[in-house]
Amino acid sequence: SQTIHQWPATLVQPVGSPLSLECTVEGTSNPNLYWYRQAAGRGLQLLFYSVGIGQISSEVPQNLSASRPQDRQFILSSKKLLLSDSGFYLCAWDRGRTDTQYFGPGTRLTVL
Amino acid sequence: SQKIEQNSEALNIQEGKTATLTCNYTNYSPAYLQWYRQDPGRGPVFLLLIRENEKEKRKERLKVTFDTTLKQSLFHITASQPADSATYLCALLPIYGQNFVFGPGTRLSVLP
Numbered sequence: 679s680q681t682i683h684q685w686p687a688t689l690v691q692p693v694g695s696p697l698s699l700e701c702t703v704e705g706t707s708n709p710n711l712y713w714y715r716q717a718a719g720r721g722l723q724l725l726f727y728s729v730g731i732g733q734i735s736s737e738v739p740q741n742l743s744a745s746r747p748q749d750r751q752f753i754l755s756s757k758k759l760l761l762s763d764s765g766f767y768l769c770a771w772d773r774g775r776t777d778t779q780y781f782g783p784g785t786r787l788t789v790l
Numbered sequence: 791s792q793k794i795e796q797n798s799e800a801l802n803i804q805e806g807k808t809a810t811l812t813c814n815y816t817n818y819s820p821a822y823l824q825w826y827r828q829d830p831g832r833g834p835v836f837l838l839l840i841r842e843n844e845k846e847k848r849k850e851r852l853k854v855t856f857d858t859t860l861k862q863s864l865f866h867i868t869a870s871q872p873a874d875s876a877t878y879l880c881a882l883l884p885i886y887g888q889n890f891v892f893g894p895g896t897r898l899s900v901l902p
Contacts, residue, residue: 712889714892721794721879721892721893721894722879722881722892724889724891727888735888737889766831768833770833775883775888775889776822776883778824778836778839779834779836779890780836781833781834781835782833783832783833784831784832784833786831
């Protein structure tokens with residue numbers, strides 16, 4: 679069966695510090711991978727998606743970036759965090775455009 | 791502008807009653823519409839998918855309807871239980887879109 683991991687689960691970072699969130703998927707190959715952000719009481723905002731290694735599409739211009747160094751690994755990064763980067767970050771995968779998305783447990787990021 | 795709205799931020803109902811949640815969209819032509827459940831601090835979990843040419847879909851106590859004329863999907867939970875308390879998100883895939891777009895969610899509380 680497939681599983682998706684995210685770490686860390688929670689993170690408190692000062693403004694201006696770097697960020698690296700990691701997501702890995704097990705039990706499937708060549709998945710589509712997604713990073714979402716969810717602000718308190720808000721819906722999911724798609725940040726990045728990837729259909730293959732090294733292929734990243736950005737949905738929202740911001741100070742975040744994403745990379746996919748391996749087939750089942752997706753990394754979200756920032757060089758300098760802003761207060762507005764606080765939120766609940768979710769990684770997800772699916773097998774195709776119309777497929778069900780499977781979400782990871784999320785990372786709660788607080789920027790102080 | 792394009793918009794997805796879910797009927798209210800929060801909905802309280804009595805145990806045993808039918809909960810009805812609404813998802814309305816503006817300036818989208820969805821090919822598919824999905825409903826997800828999200829518990830606090832967790833990632834969303836897929837519940838049901840309905841295609842544009844389907845009027846209704848059922849799964850156990852859950853029922854989804856899709857009216858492309860009204861630009862609306864209704865999500866029903868019959869014989870609701872306190873364990874059904876969660877936030878419910880709708881998401882639609884535009885016909886010419888690459889990814890699903892999520893609504894803001896409705897927080898359902900089923901009172902014993």
